[in-house]
Amino acid sequence: MIGKITGRIDYRAPDHVLIDVRGVGYLVYCSDRTLAALPGVGEAVALFTDLVVREDLMQLFGFQTLAEKEWHRLLTSVQGVGAKASLAILGALGPDGVSRAIALGDWNAVKVAKGVGPKIAQRVVLDLKDKAPGVMAMTQTLAEAHGDVEAVQVIETPEPKRRPAPAPNQSAQSEALSALGNLGYGPGDAAGAVAQAAADIPDADTPTLIRAALKLLAPKG
Secondary structure, eight states: OOOEEEEEEEEEOSSEEEEEETTEEEEEEOOHHHHHHSOOTTOEEEEEEEEEEETTEEEEEEESSHHHHHHHHHHTTSTTOOHHHHHHHHHHHHHHHHHHHHHTTOHHHHHTSTTOOHHHHHHHHHHHGGGHHHHHHHHHHHHHHHSOSSOOOOOOOSSOOOOOOOOHHHHHHHHHHHHHHHTTOOHHHHHHHHHHHHHHSTTOOHHHHHHHHHHHHSOOO
16 A cells, blocks of 8 residues: 655646656646645655555545545545545545535535535535544644644655644644533534534634534524
8 A cells, every 4th residue: 555655746737746756656646626735846745645456447646634535535435426526525625624514514515526416415424424523533633643733745845844833723623522522412413513613713712612612512492
């Protein structure tokens, strides 16, 4: 299994790049969002990868973060969603957008992806709703492991640049999910409330996010 590629970009195409790794060229297919974030030809880049092997095909897919790669794995586990549809969804929403859409049951957001119809969008939301909390919580774990929540790409440069501080809201979401779980709320309900609260208050810290989520979870009427 090829889990990560580090090298220099030889050329860019509409749906893939060729990355030279010590004289060996790897064709890596990416979402539109990932391609737009990559550096120019001749520059160094690193991508997390997933290798798909079939009788008539070997294809390598590239991702900016491990969370994005995990969503690709989950999306392609849904009946009717292949690699192309998964990349379209990730390209349209990004991994955080996919987490929010699925946690909130918002299949209309998934439907905006090119080539994804309403039936597939609904199936994605239904099949993966229980998986959203795990991926949302994964963000903080990855932040601690890599020193950066975004960890967009690992680029070799002559003078290493200082990584930006983790985005506070993403860290807060993970902590709020954990707190709601400790209070006895189910993973699906907690993830939906946290996602909605984070969308309503983008810069909320952990206590603010927890209070907002609890209001959303409170019985109505």
